[in-house]
Amino acid sequence: MKLFRFLMIACKDATLLCSKQAELRLSFRERMQLKIHLLLCKPCRYFSKQVSLLQQSYRKFAEQQSAAWSEESKEALQKKINDLL
């Protein structure tokens, strides 16, 4: 029973550990808690998988964000700056 209490956590804490895992290494106890929770809980399994997909996509999103100045508007802007110098 003690062991049970030591290792069982609710979804709120399990999802918190999923997010924490992406930022730093979990302790042994936290790793066990998360592993057991994910074995038993389908919604949290989905959450865990989806959050890692999202994290990959934040990175790609930042990379592929492309700027859309036209050459003319850039030239015009530089000219305005030069005029103010």
Place this chain on the structure above:
Amino acid sequence: MHELNPTNWVRLYADYLLRYALFRINDTALCEDLVQETFFSALRAKEQFKGNSSEKTWLTSILRNKIIDEYRKKGKMHDSLDDESFYGQFFEADTEYAGHWKQPQFPQLWDDSVVEKMESREYYAILHQCIGKLPEKSVAILQEKYFEESDSQKICKDFNLSKSNYWTTMHRINLQLRKCIELNWVLK
């Protein structure tokens, strides 16, 4: 020591600054205006540039303040919810199921066909909208992590966060964005 060279600004920094602004504000015309304003403010404040940081860092900090002003105008600076009400949206509070997902909030299966399209233009457009709904501070942290690729130590220092505040903020972001993507993209 760094020096200012305004005659090269557009060539060197216009694209970077525009991408920086677009990450936070999903409105190209507004972002172009903000970048333009950044250059003009920088010219006016030229004398205050001490050369301790690079030109790029200095211009970025001016732009950042302009972006923050935009968020302030929209009243989206902070997450207005305390932890209890924030988590209460997703998880049961007082019942014997305290801490369990509320039933309507259960994460749903994202099928393979959906996951495969997570690199499509449509997906990124929805992600952009979802990021736009976050409060200013969350977006700023997300940007520092993924756009500027800073490590967690630097982020904690810049935002004056403890380690645990930092990953709970990341957790809030994950909960919000996951839900927003599911509603607006997966289940559409």
